[in-house]
Amino acid sequence: MIDLGYSLSRRFPDPPQTDYRTADVRALRHDLFCGDVYIADTKSDRELSTAWGWVPVLDFAWALCDVVEQLDRDPRGSRSHRVQYAELDFTESADCMLFERRFGWVDVTADWQAADEAPLTFNHRALRREARDFLHDLIADLTDMHDALADNPVLWDLQARFPRVA
Template sequence: MLDIGYSLSPRFPDPPQTDYRSADVHALRHDLFCGDVYLADTETDHELATSWGWLPVLDFAWALCDVVADLDADPRGSRAPGPLRAELDFTESTDRMRFERRFGWVDVTADWVTRKDGRNTPLTCAYTELRRESRDFLHDLVADLTDMHEDLAGNPAVWSLQARFPRV
């Protein structure tokens, strides 16, 4: 089973004067809610996690949903032999997560995660599970952030984001 999670960084707090209701897309995606994220296969105990503390977690959730949608570009869906590839790159870093879909399965690798032998073992999950979990992660994250910053619930960019990627 796939688990996607996050933690906010105490080292990079949001500016205290932030107006979350009117924060623009750039601020939401690049300047606010910094921390770390992880994708984990709970059955194999394989995890791809950041430990930088500066990653904008809302941007990650947003970009992950975009990437997953890109992986569904073939109209044959799970019957498509692929491979369909997509990348998620991180602002302020050269590191990337790579996604490769074949039939109904997705291999996820991260540039910064390598074993001692230099290989990068992919985290493998079903596409439908990745789609569901990425959207659940986005909605759960927005709910958590809204609990911390009530004005965020009134932000039109957040409304559009949630409407674009509804829970599955």
């Protein structure tokens, strides 16, 4: 089972003058909502997590949804034996997470994990569902904290692009 989560940083708060209603893509993806993120395999009790405090968590959720879609470009889908690769780069850092899909399974590794550590392995369909749920839950949390964010058209487009899946 997949668990995706985040925590917002108190060291890197959003600027107090922020107008969340009109914040553009750059601000939403790179300047606001900094903290840490993790992706965990609850079955094996292992996780990949950041501990930097400055990761833009909305950008992580957005990029993760993009990555999962990139891994699904082969028309043969889960029947494909060819490995499909995608990277999730962290803003303002050289660190990244690498995703490799073969058949219906995705291996997830990160630059900062030990070389001998096995990757986290998830079913692609489950990863897509969890990534989209994480994005929608995160947006709901952020709009609870900042009411004006619910009126931001960038987030409307984002939620329409990555709807929840059953």
